[in-house]
Amino acid sequence: MRALTTAAAAILMIAVISITGSLARAQEAQTAHPMTGPGPFTVRLKFPANYKIPAHWHPIKVTVTVISGTFHMGLGDTLDTEKGKALPTGSIFEMPAKIHHFGWTTEETIIQEHGIGPLSVNYLNPAGGPPHR
Structure with missing residues (x-):
C-alpha cells in the first residue's frame, strides 16, 4: 500500500500594532513571517487621511491590494500629487x-x-521619509 502525504496548512494570525519610525501615524499588521x-x-x-509616502523603492516586486478607501500612487523621484493615479477599493497592482514610486491618501x-522577502523601503531622500502629513 502506498503512503499518502499531505502538505500541512498554516493559519497565520494577524495582529494590529501601532508602530513608530518610518511609518509613524500608520498602523501595520503582518503575518507571523516578518x-x-x-x-x-x-x-x-x-x-x-492625508498621509503622504515620499518617493522610495523596494528591492523586490510587491503586489498591493486596496482593501478600503482610495490609495493614490505615482512613479518618480519626488512625491507629486498632480502626477499620480487614484486606486479605489478593490484595486490590485504590482x-x-x-521602481521609484510614491503614495498618498485623501x-x-x-x-x-x-x-517574497526580504522587503525594505529605501527612501530617495532618507531625511524626508515618513511621517508626513
Missing part, C-alpha cells in the same frame, strides 16, 4: 523591484502588500 526576512510575507497598512485607507 516581511524583513526571507520568504513569503503579507502585511496590511492602515493610513489616516510594483516591480527598484481618506483613511487600508492596503495589503505581499511578496
Whole structure:
C-alpha cells in the first residue's frame, strides 16, 4: 500500500500594532513571517487621511491590494500629487523591484502588500521619509 502525504496548512494570525519610525501615524499588521526576512510575507497598512509616502523603492516586486478607501500612487523621484493615479477599493497592482514610486491618501485607507522577502523601503531622500502629513 502506498503512503499518502499531505502538505500541512498554516493559519497565520494577524495582529494590529501601532508602530513608530518610518511609518509613524500608520498602523501595520503582518503575518507571523516578518516581511524583513526571507520568504513569503503579507502585511496590511492602515493610513489616516492625508498621509503622504515620499518617493522610495523596494528591492523586490510587491503586489498591493486596496482593501478600503482610495490609495493614490505615482512613479518618480519626488512625491507629486498632480502626477499620480487614484486606486479605489478593490484595486490590485504590482510594483516591480527598484521602481521609484510614491503614495498618498485623501481618506483613511487600508492596503495589503505581499511578496517574497526580504522587503525594505529605501527612501530617495532618507531625511524626508515618513511621517508626513
